[in-house]
Amino acid sequence: IRVGSYFYRVVGVLRERMPTGGTGGSQAAEDYNHDVYIPLETNRVRFGETIVVRTAGSFIREQVELSQLTLTVSDIEKVRPTGDLVRDILSKHLRPDWAVTVPLDRLEEAERSKARYQMLLVLIASISLLVGGIGIMNIMLATVTERTREIGIRRALGAKRRDITVQFLIEAVVQTTLGGLLGVVVGLSVVFVVPALASIWELKLPARVHVPSIFISLAVAVTVGMLFGWYPARRAAHLDPIEALRHT
Structure with missing residues (x-):
C-alpha cells in the first residue's frame, strides 16, 4: 500500500477494535482501526528522528522520544x-x-458490566427455557390424552411401560431439537444479515459465530425435552390398559 510518498508491504492485519477512552473523563476516544503500524527503524530511516518540541514559557527543548x-x-x-x-x-x-x-479501574468496571450483562442473558435464557419447557409438557400431556386408546392397544399387544415411556420421551426430544435447530438457523441468519444491512448505512457491526455455542444450544434443547417430557411419558406409561381401551 502507499502511505504518503512511500510504499509498504502489508504483513498482517489487526483485528477490529472498539474505540477506547472518551468515557467517564475528558480523555478523547481513540479509534485504532485506521492506524498503520511500521517498524521503528523503518520510521527512522525514512523520516529521520522524531523530534518533539516542548515549550515552557521562553524555554524550548528538543527531545527524541516515543510518545506511547x-x-x-x-x-x-x-x-x-x-x-x-x-x-x-x-x-x-x-x-x-x-x-x-x-487503567485498572476502567477494566474492572468493564468486567463488572460484562458480568451483569451475562447474568441478564442467563436470566432471560432461563425464563425462555422454562416457558418453552412448560409448553412442551402441556403439548405432550394433551397428546397423551388424545392417544389414550392407542396407548391401551399397545399395552394390550404386549408393549411394556418402558416402551411407552421411551416413545413419548423421543417425541418430546424431537420437538425440542427441531426448535433448537430453528433457533440456530435464525441466529446464524441474524449474524450474517444484520452486518450486511448495517454496511448499507456505513456502519460496522462485527459479528462472529461461536461454533461450540451451537452444539451447547442443541444439547440444552435435548435436555429440556427429556426433563419436561418425562412426566407426560411416565403418565402415559402408567395408564391402566383396560381403562385406556374404554377411552373414546
Missing part, C-alpha cells in the same frame, strides 16, 4: 503485576521522564 507504548495482557488479573513489572524495568534503565498508566 501500549501493552496488552490476556487476563485482567495480570494488569497490575504487568504494570509493576514495567515500572521496575524502566526505573533501572531509563531516566525518570516516563509515566505508566494502568
